[in-house]
Amino acid sequence: MSYLELLPAVDVKDGRAVRLVQGELSAETAYGNPLEVALEFQAAGAEWLHLVDLDAAFGIGENSAQLAEVVGRLDIKVELSGGIRDDESLARALATGCTRVNLGTAALENPEWTVRVIAEHGDRIAVGLDVRGHVLAARGWTKEGGDLFETIARLERDGCARYVVTDVTKDGT
Numbered sequence: 001m002s003y004l005e006l007l008p009a010v011d012v013k014d015g016r017a018v019r020l021v022q023g024e025l026s027a028e029t030a031y032g033n034p035l036e037v038a039l040e041f042q043a044a045g046a047e048w049l050h051l052v053d054l055d056a057a058f059g060i061g062e063n064s065a066q067l068a069e070v071v072g073r074l075d076i077k078v079e080l081s082g083g084i085r086d087d088e089s090l091a092r093a094l095a096t097g098c099t100r101v102n103l104g105t106a107a108l109e110n111p112e113w114t115v116r117v118i119a120e121h122g123d124r125i126a127v128g129l130d131v132r133g134h135v136l137a138a139r140g141w142t143k144e145g146g147d148l149f150e151t152i153a154r155l156e157r158d159g160c161a162r163y164v165v166t167d168v169t170k171d172g173t
Contacts, residue, residue, distance in 0.1 A: 005048065007046075007048045007049065007050040007079065007164075008041040008046050008048075008049060008050065009049070009050040009051070009052060010034050010037050010038050010041070010049060010050070010051050010052070010070070011052045011054050012034045012051070012052065012053055012054060012055070012063045012066065012067060012082075013054040013055055013063075014055065014061075015034075015063060015066055016030050016031070016032060016033070016034065017030070017031040017032055017033065017034040017036075017037040018030050018031065018054070019031065020054070034051075034063075034066060034067075034070055035066075035069065035070050035073060038051070038070050038073075038074055039073070039074070041076075042074055042075065042076050046076055047076055047077060048076060048077045048078070048079060048099075049074065049076055049077070049078050049079070050079050050081065050102070050164070051067055051070060051071070051078050051079065051080050051081065051098070052080075052081045052082045053067055053080075053081070053082035053083055054082060055082075055083075056082045056083025056084075056089070057081070057082035057083050057104065059083070062083060064092055064093075064096075067080060067096060068095070068096040068097075071096040071097050071098050072096070072097060077099040077100075078096075078098045078099055079098065079099060079100050079101070079102050079126065079164070080093045080096060080098040080100075080101050080102065081101070081102035081104065081128060081164070082104075084101055084102070084103055084104070084106065085105070085106040085110075086106070086113070087117075090117060094121070094124065099124070100123065100124045100125065100126050100162070101121075101124065101125060101126070102126045102127070102128045102164050103117070103125060103126070103127050103128065104127075104128040104130070107127040107128070107155070108136065108146065108151065111154070111158070114127070114155075114158065114160075115158045115159070118158060118159050118160055119159060122161070123161050123162060125160070125162070126160075126161075126162035126163060126164050127155055127160050127162070127163055127164070128163075128164045128165075128166065129148060129151065129152070129163050129164070129165045129166070130165075130166045130168050131148050131165060131166070131167060131168065132167075132168055134147060134148045134149065135147065135148065136148055136151060
């Protein structure tokens with residue numbers, strides 16, 4: 001059965017919860033401690049949290065210990081995203097105890113690896129599809145990643161069960 005779930009998100013950069021406008025690192029609003037923000041979403045009734053390591057996603061650092069603490073303190077399901085590009089980063093993400101991980105650019109650039117990790121981890125793997133209209137945006141939304149529907153068809157054949165779709169023209173606005 002297909003259905004839509006909306007997930008509140010906490011993006012983490014330099015150890016702080018932030019909001020970027022359309023993915024621009026220079027256009028950020030800080031919201032403080034990521035754990036406190038996540039706990040507010042949980043207290044408001046969220047069943048899921050989309051937790052993003054922006055530093056890892058942009059290849060400028062990582063917040064893995066802090067994200068693991070957030071996952072460990074929440075009583076809701078957590079989807080972890082950002083910088084998950086290889087077996088090592090995937091193992092580190094799964095070790096946090098998150099419910100699932102979200103593969104981004106790696107799913108577009110390394111389809112063989114994506115097929116393997118989907119086969120190994122099943123529905124603990126989702127694929128993030130950032131779109132402008134019908135065109136995928138990759139590498140921090142700086143590069144085109146192909147047609148959305150062609151990519152979904154390929155991922156469906158590869159056994160992907162979950163997608164996280166972001167309209168990059170609306171993100172952070």
